[in-house]
Amino acid sequence: NKIGVIFDLDGVIVDTAKYHFLAWKDLADHLGFEFTETHNELLKGVSRVRSLEILLDIGKVELSEEKKQEFLISKNEHYLQYIYKMGPEEILPGAAELLDTLDTLGIQYVLGSASKNAPLILKQVNLFDRFLGIVDGNSVSKAKPDPEVFLIGAEKLNLQPEHCVVFEDAIAGVEAANRANMISVGVGDKKTLHESNFNFNNLTEIPDNFFTEVISEKI
Numbered sequence: 757n758k759i760g761v762i763f764d765l766d767g768v769i770v771d772t773a774k775y776h777f778l779a780w781k782d783l784a785d786h787l788g789f790e791f792t793e794t795h796n797e798l799l800k801g802v803s804r805v806r807s808l809e810i811l812l813d814i815g816k817v818e819l820s821e822e823k824k825q826e827f828l829i830s831k832n833e834h835y836l837q838y839i840y841k842m843g844p845e846e847i848l849p850g851a852a853e854l855l856d857t858l859d860t861l862g863i864q865y866v867l868g869s870a871s872k873n874a875p876l877i878l879k880q881v882n883l884f885d886r887f888l889g890i891v892d893g894n895s896v897s898k899a900k901p902d903p904e905v906f907l908i909g910a911e912k913l914n915l916q917p918e919h920c921v922v923f924e925d926a927i928a929g930v931e932a933a934n935r936a937n938m939i940s941v942g943v944g945d946k947k948t949l950h951e952s953n954f955n956f957n958n959l960t961e962i963p964d965n966f967f968t969e970v971i972s973e974k975i
């Protein structure tokens with residue numbers, strides 16, 4: 757029973773949500789309304805365009821298409837200032853060890869992220885070359901919770917969806933994995949991610965026999 761793994765990026769491999777927050781908050785300040793960390797939760801795993809729409813809803817602000825495009829560009833430029841300062845020390849606990857384990861077991865893995873900056877971020881933390889493939893916000897036409905991003909991931913792994921294990925921190929991502937007929941592993945709060953097939957607070961909690969026994973028994 758050959759299996760493969762698909763990793764989400766933000767919230768699983770690195771925490772870029774804190775940089776998205778700073779850049780979105782700056783835009784909200786500019787537009788004259790409050791944008792909190794609680795609001796920021798709503799943007800996790802959501803595409804850039806959709807994030808702006810949610811932000812504008814929060815501030816009850818209406819903008820022309822032209823203005824929206826302008827702010828999408830300036831937000832991303834601001835966000836990238838933080839990304840360029842990232843290094844391998846920002847890899848989340850357990851992530852590098854998990855990739856080592858998969859290498860040892862001969863299990864292949866790809867990235868399945870909503871971010872259009874995913875290749876750059878992986879390069880910043882020196883993980884780019886380790887992934888068999890990258891499916892990101894540039895490769896999909898439908899954002900999570902649509903399963904497209906993970907189904908393309910399965911193609912890259914050359915595996916049936918049922919043989920793919922998805923690590924996700926966002927509700928939309930868990931839903932996308934479930935809709936793709938994959939095994940979903942929620943990383944983070946169990947109550948929030950209750951739809952996932954398995955759940956861990958972080959990647960250090962994954963038991964040694966997870967791939968060799970737990971997952972293989974499920975498929």
Ligand code: G16
Pocket residue numbers: 764765766767773776799800801802803804807832868869870871872873874893926
């Ligand atoms: C990430 C973040 C989202 C962000 C999205 C798009 O998704 O969680 O908050 O809006 O990427 O990012 P960008 O503006 O870089 O294209 P993921 O799927 O890696 O968790």
Ligand code: MG
Pocket residue numbers: 764765766767768800801924925926929
């Ligand atoms: Mg995520």
